[in-house]
Amino acid sequence: DVKVTQSSRYLVKRTGEKVFLECVQDMDHENMFWYRQDPGLGLRLIYFSYDVKMKEKGDIPEGYSVSREKKERFSLILESASTNQTSMYLCASWALSNQPQHFGDGTRLSIL
Amino acid sequence: GDSVTQMEGPVTLSEEAFLTINCTYTATGYPSLFWYVQYPGEGLQLLLKATKADDKGSNKGFEATYRKETTSFHLEKGSVQVSDSAVYFCALRMNSGYSTLTFGKGTMLLVSP
Numbered sequence: 001d002v003k004v005t006q007s008s009r010y011l012v013k014r015t016g017e018k019v020f021l022e023c024v025q026d027m028d029h030e031n032m033f034w035y036r037q038d039p040g041l042g043l044r045l046i047y048f049s050y051d052v053k054m055k056e057k058g059d060i061p062e063g064y065s066v067s068r069e070k071k072e073r074f075s076l077i078l079e080s081a082s083t084n085q086t087s088m089y090l091c092a093s094w095a096l097s098n099q100p101q102h103f104g105d106g107t108r109l110s111i112l
Numbered sequence: 113g114d115s116v117t118q119m120e121g122p123v124t125l126s127e128e129a130f131l132t133i134n135c136t137y138t139a140t141g142y143p144s145l146f147w148y149v150q151y152p153g154e155g156l157q158l159l160l161k162a163t164k165a166d167d168k169g170s171n172k173g174f175e176a177t178y179r180k181e182t183t184s185f186h187l188e189k190g191s192v193q194v195s196d197s198a199v200y201f202c203a204l205r206m207n208s209g210y211s212t213l214t215f216g217k218g219t220m221l222l223v224s225p
Binding site: 040 | 146148153154155156157158161201212213215216217218
């Protein structure tokens with residue numbers, strides 16, 4: 001089974017901090033994604049990557065950046081955390097466009 | 113742009129009741145359609161999918177049929193269980209290039225004994 005692992009289930013940070021959310025997948029997938037999930041808004045795509053060192057903006061990239069130095073790892077970076085970035089963050093990966101995405105269990109991030 | 117609309121929840125049912133969660137989509141081409149389920153405290157899991165018109169996806173007693181004429185992909189189950197309580201997401205993906213998933217806002221299902 002594909003395993004997508006997010007480094008933290010719960011995280012509390014302060015406004016202005018630089019925050020790193022890590023995601024690792026074990027199936028050699030080319031494509032990786034970061035979403036945020038908010039009540040009433042569903043899942044919104046922040047960034048995605050279709051290869052090492054490649055990245056593409058999703059629907060809501062403002063305030064975020066990403067890093068993909070190795071194929072298995074995709075990091076989401078909050079450059080200067082703000083309270084409106086309090087949310088559930090979900091990482092996903094997939095191999096080919098006709099295959100389903102596999103999701104991690106999410107990181108619930110609170111910015112105080 | 114592409115979009116997915118699904119009925120707002122929560123949907124509250126008694127065990128063994130019939131379930132329908134409506135989903136309609138807007139897309140410029142012919143997408144693949146998906147239902148994902150999120151159990152409490154977990155990430156999303158693929159429930160079922162359909163890749164072309166008139167396809168029926170099914171899994172764990174759930175079914176959905178890709179209806180091009182009504183641009184719909186409604187989720188149904190004949191007899192729900194308490195363990196089906198979760199949030200259900202309808203999604204689409206265009207079958208070209210580096211496409212991504214577009215999700216609906218999710219529908220919470222609560223099943224009581």
